[in-house]
Amino acid sequence: MTIDAKNILVSYTKNGKKDNTISIINSVDITIVPGKVTVIFGRSGSGKTTLISVLAGLLKPQEGSVLYDDIDLYQQNDDFISDFRSKNIGFIPQGQSLLSNLTIKENILLANNNGNDSDRAEELIELLGLSEREEYLSSQLSGGELRRCAIARALINQPSVVFADEPTGDLDDDNTQIVFELLRQKAKDGAAVVIVTHDESAYNYADIVYRMDGGVLALSDTQK
Amino acid sequence: MNIAKLPLKNIISYKKRTIGLILILVILTMSLFGGSIFIKSLNNGLDSLNERLGADIIVLPKDAESEVDLQNLLLQGTPGYFYMDKSILNDLESIEGVDRISAQYFLVSANADCCSVKVQIIGFDEETDFTIKPWLNESYQGVLKDDEIIVGSMLSTKVGHTLKLYGKEFLVVGKLEKTGTGLDTAVYTTGDTVKTLIEAAEDKGISILSKQSPDDVISSVYIDVKDGYDIDTIVSDINLNNSEVKAVRARTMMTSTSDRLGIISSAISFFVKIIWAFAAIILIAAFYIITGERKKEFAALRVIGVSRKKLGVLVMSEAIIIGIIGSVFGIIITGAFMYSFSVLIGTRLDLPYLLPGVVTTTYYILVTFISVVLLGTISGLISAYRAVSVDTARILRE
Numbered sequence: 001m002t003i004d005a006k007n008i009l010v011s012y013t014k015n016g017k018k019d020n021t022i023s024i025i026n027s028v029d030i031t032i033v034p035g036k037v038t039v040i041f042g043r044s045g046s047g048k049t050t051l052i053s054v055l056a057g058l059l060k061p062q063e064g065s066v067l068y069d070d071i072d073l074y075q076q077n078d079d080f081i082s083d084f085r086s087k088n089i090g091f092i093p094q095g096q097s098l099l100s101n102l103t104i105k106e107n108i109l110l111a112n113n114n115g116n117d118s119d120r121a122e123e124l125i126e127l128l129g130l131s132e133r134e135e136y137l138s139s140q141l142s143g144g145e146l147r148r149c150a151i152a153r154a155l156i157n158q159p160s161v162v163f164a165d166e167p168t169g170d171l172d173d174d175n176t177q178i179v180f181e182l183l184r185q186k187a188k189d190g191a192a193v194v195i196v197t198h199d200e201s202a203y204n205y206a207d208i209v210y211r212m213d214g215g216v217l218a219l220s221d222t223q224k
Numbered sequence: 225m226n227i228a229k230l231p232l233k234n235i236i237s238y239k240k241r242t243i244g245l246i247l248i249l250v251i252l253t254m255s256l257f258g259g260s261i262f263i264k265s266l267n268n269g270l271d272s273l274n275e276r277l278g279a280d281i282i283v284l285p286k287d288a289e290s291e292v293d294l295q296n297l298l299l300q301g302t303p304g305y306f307y308m309d310k311s312i313l314n315d316l317e318s319i320e321g322v323d324r325i326s327a328q329y330f331l332v333s334a335n336a337d338c339c340s341v342k343v344q345i346i347g348f349d350e351e352t353d354f355t356i357k358p359w360l361n362e363s364y365q366g367v368l369k370d371d372e373i374i375v376g377s378m379l380s381t382k383v384g385h386t387l388k389l390y391g392k393e394f395l396v397v398g399k400l401e402k403t404g405t406g407l408d409t410a411v412y413t414t415g416d417t418v419k420t421l422i423e424a425a426e427d428k429g430i431s432i433l434s435k436q437s438p439d440d441v442i443s444s445v446y447i448d449v450k451d452g453y454d455i456d457t458i459v460s461d462i463n464l465n466n467s468e469v470k471a472v473r474a475r476t477m478m479t480s481t482s483d484r485l486g487i488i489s490s491a492i493s494f495f496v497k498i499i500w501a502f503a504a505i506i507l508i509a510a511f512y513i514i515t516g517e518r519k520k521e522f523a524a525l526r527v528i529g530v531s532r533k534k535l536g537v538l539v540m541s542e543a544i545i546i547g548i549i550g551s552v553f554g555i556i557i558t559g560a561f562m563y564s565f566s567v568l569i570g571t572r573l574d575l576p577y578l579l580p581g582v583v584t585t586t587y588y589i590l591v592t593f594i595s596v597v598l599l600g601t602i603s604g605l606i607s608a609y610r611a612v613s614v615d616t617a618r619i620l621r622e
Contacts (some may be wrong), residue, residue, distance in 0.1 A: 049621050058514075059524065059617035079531045086529020093620045099525040101237030106225040111528035153528065165620070 001068055001088065001160040001192060003032040008064035010050055024050045026063070037187045037205055040104060040196045041220070042212035048196035049094060051164045051212065055194065056091050057081040068161075077098040078166055086113060086152065088136065089092075090154030094165040096146050098138035104149050105134050111153045124152035125184065129175070143170035151179060162186055164195045168202070179206040227530060231541040234561065237548075245510060245551040252306070252503045258594040259496035261562050262569075263489045265586060269576025270485055273298060276407055277474045278355035279446035280455045283316060283462060284308070286470050293336060294444065295477065298355035298545030300578075302334040303344040307441035312469055316445055319461060321453030326352040326390020327442035329418035333389050333411070343379065344410040345389065355446045360412060362512070364398030368414050374398035378408040378567075390424040401502055404578025415442075447471075480555050485575060487583055508603045511543065515607040518542060521612050523619035536608040543604020546598065551596035 003100050008028040008058045014020035021046070023048045026140070032055070033040055055066055066073045073081060082199035090120040098107045107120045119158040125134055138146060147170045154162060164183060168176040176199070184205045187193045195202055196212075203209065225233075235242050277298075284294060285308035293304035311328070317325055329347035348356045349369060364374055373394045377380055386393045394413070402408055419438040426432060433441060449455050455473055461469035522535055530538070562569075563579065570577030580588070 050617060053620060055615035056527075058620070059525050076258035079533060082526070083535070084529075085527075089529075091527045093524075093527055095520075095620065095622070097520070097527060097620075099524060101234060102225065109225040110230070112226075134532055137319065 001034055003030075003031075003161065003192060005030045005055055006065050006067075008051070008054055008066070010054060010059065010061045010117045011048075014041060024215050027066075028212070028215075028217045030055075031153055032161070032192045033208075034192045035187055035190050036218070037076060037184055037193045037195065037206035038210065039202045039206035039210045040194065040210040040217070041198060041200070041202075042196070042211055043198060044182075046212045047215040048212050048216075049165050051093075051217065052165055052194060052196055056089050056161075056163050057071040057085050058091075086111075087157065088160050090162040091158065091208060092147075092150050092154045092162070092164040094168050096138075096143075097150055098153070099130035100137065100139045102136050104130055104141070104145075104152075104176055105139055105158060108156050109136060110158045117156065120158075121152070124155055128152050128178065129201060136216065137190045144172065147171060148175065148179070151182070155182075160191050162193045164193070164197075166197050166199070168199050170195065175200060227525075227534060228537065231538055231545060234542055235545055241514060242537060242546065244515075245507070245546050248503055248507045248534060248546060249550020249600060250554040250557065251478040252500060252507070252599065253592055253596050254558045255499040255503070255553045256595060257555055258558040258562060259492050260588045260592070261580065261585070265404065265562075265569075265577050265578045266485045266573075266575060267568070268578035269570070270592055272403045272578050273405045273481075274344045274475070274478060276355070276359060276405065276419065277404060277478070278358065279474050280449040281447040281462070281471050283312065283445040283447065283461055283469050283471045286468050289461065292617040294408070295481070297344055297410075301340045302406065303334055304434070305443060307436070307443055308469055309436070310440050310442050312466060313442065313445060315463065315466060316447060318454070319458060321450050321458050322447055322451040323354070323437050324354050324448040324592045326446050327415065327445045328353075328356055328446065329415045329441075331418050331421055331425075331432070334425065334428070344406070344415065345418060345421065346407075346410050346412050348412065349415050354448060355473045356412060358515065359485075361398070361526075363400050366397070366399070368412075368417075370417050370420065372397045372413070373465065374400060374412040376408040376410045376412075377402040379411070390421050390428060391423070392424055393513040396471075401465060402578065403576070405576040408620060439486075445563060452602065457576070478485060479571075481575065488573075488575075502579045504599055505518065510604055511603040511607040512610065515539065515610040518611070519614050519619055523616045524617040526614070527620070532612040535614075536612045539608040540601065540604045543600050543607060547597040547600025547604075548571075549563050550592045550600065559585075559589075 006029050008025050010025040011021050012021045014022055028051060028119065040048050042046045051060065054061050060074050085138060099110065101111065104125065105121055108124065109116065112121065125131055130145060130148055133141060133145055138149065141149065151167060162183060167179050171179060180202060183193050183195060210217050285306050287306055293306060296302040297304055312324065313327055316322060326349050331345040333345055360374055371394055373387060373396055375396055377400050381396050383386055383396050384398055387396055414503065422432045422438040449458055459471045459473055462469065476567045523553050525535060566579050
């Protein structure tokens with residue numbers, strides 16, 4: 001599935017005054033292709049998270065369009081977009097995003113379209129080194145374990161598109177490598193993978209590299 | 225695990241939150257259901273008493289205590305007796321406008337097998353009575369013989385058993401339905417039997433009458449006025465022409481009780497409204513605050529593809545389930561309390577207190593249940609609106 005985003009503009013109006021408008025993303029064009037890992041580097045506040053929120057159908061931009069093949073995402077209603085996201089998109093948020101009253105396995109299965117693909121959940125749990133924590137509540141896990149669980153949840157439905165926001169933020173070197181290799185493998189399996197990070201080690205796993213600064217996106221000079 | 229199971233899972237997992245919300249709903253339910261049942265029981269008691277009085281005018285001895293004694297007997301079941309000369313019956317009969325007239329005889333038992341306390345004995349005239357027999361007939365259709373009695377609902381004896389009064393055995397031939405009044409602790413028999421009992425008491429050395437013969441006295445006279453005649457005028461006539469007796473309008477005698485009941489009912493209604501207003505505000509505020517604290521959870525659900533509509537349904541489902549649990553608990557607790565302690569409540573109040581029947585109680589249960597669940601739903605709607613309005617992208621950035 002190819003994502004084609006054109007002329008994306010996101011801005012916020014401070015204190016409701018039009019002349020206090022702050023631009024977050026400024027006329028961004030980006031094409032995400034299947035089978036490739038696209039990495040977007042940028043400092044905090046550069047607009048990376050906002051951009052993948054727009055691409056994942058979580059934030060409607062003031063201007064621009066996001067096309068998944070021939071589907072113009074923001075021309076659809078919320079029910080359609082949500083269902084589309086559930087079936088096709090795996091999203092790994094930057095912060096803690098698990099339900100604290102559910103176990104690791106329940107959190108992963110909650111995102112599962114048919115709700116009971118236990119084998120797939122356990123496969124991911126094992127792959128991400130969480131087997132011993134399967135029945136733990138998210139409140140009993142470390143930051144790194146929470147992140148790995150969020151990754152497993154994003155991958156449970158075998159999505160054709162994966163967005164990962166700082167997926168290795170809380171991980172040690174070994175786990176960082178496991179996660180990047182897992183995402184790399186997803187791309188090899190045909191998914192379009194987008195990683196936004198400031199972890200330069202992601203470069204080693206990237207097919208296409210962008211840099212974002214002040215809401216402006218540009219292809220990196222150090223393109224692979 | 226799937227989204228449909230999440231509301232129940234959340235309710236079970238977040239125990240403190242759930243208990244807090246249910247507690248508010250239980251208070252709401254208890255105030256509405258308990259208040260309604262209480263007010264209805266008071267009204268039922270007064271209606272029952274008015275129905276039982278069944279006369280326009282009651283004539284009592286002039287003695288200052290007699291009216292109070294009769295009220296105490298009717299309202300609290302405090303046994304008492306007083307007598308006046310029987311000759312008054314002829315005078316009262318001859319008054320123009322008097323339709324029916326019947327005497328009653330009061331006596332207090334020295335002790336009775338059935339009871340740890342003294343019981344009120346009420347004798348009526350089988351031939352002329354029009355106030356007691358209509359409702360005695362609900363439990364016994366025959367003509368009472370001299371050794372037969374009918375007992376009030378609160379006496380711990382059964383039909384077919386015997387009861388000893390002043391050393392004489394009496395057969396219980398009927399037991400009355402509960403009235404919620406002092407009449408529930410009384411024993412009913414014929415006037416002649418009461419006279420016999422007075423004599424039996426005298427034989428045992430218990431002085432009931434000072435000089436008169438039991439055949440020459442009565443306790444009270446009940447008068448039914450013909451249509452078209454003014455009751456108050458007849459009351460005045462009796463009081464002016466008979467210095468030994470005091471006539472009171474039956475309805476007037478109950479006015480102070482009715483007034484007290486009205487004040488109590490208004491006060492309870494007021495408190496129920498106040499409790500509802502406060503509890504509703506607290507409930508809505510609690511849901512509102514809790515929803516605010518759950519923004520991250522809602523954002524996480526949006527990320528995995530839960531639509532705004534489904535998110536709203538999820539929050540609403542939780543509110544409705546909590547509403548149902550709270551109202552059911554509240555109804556059970558209140559019902560158990562009100563029905564277990566109804567006698568104690570009635571005694572403490574010194575007012576007629578008669579719990580409503582199954583149909584009325586069911587009606588109150590339904591109204592309470594619907595009202596409380598509706599309030600829970602409204603609170604849930606406010607929360608659901610907050611939940612669906614959540615700015616997922618902003619929360620993910622935070």
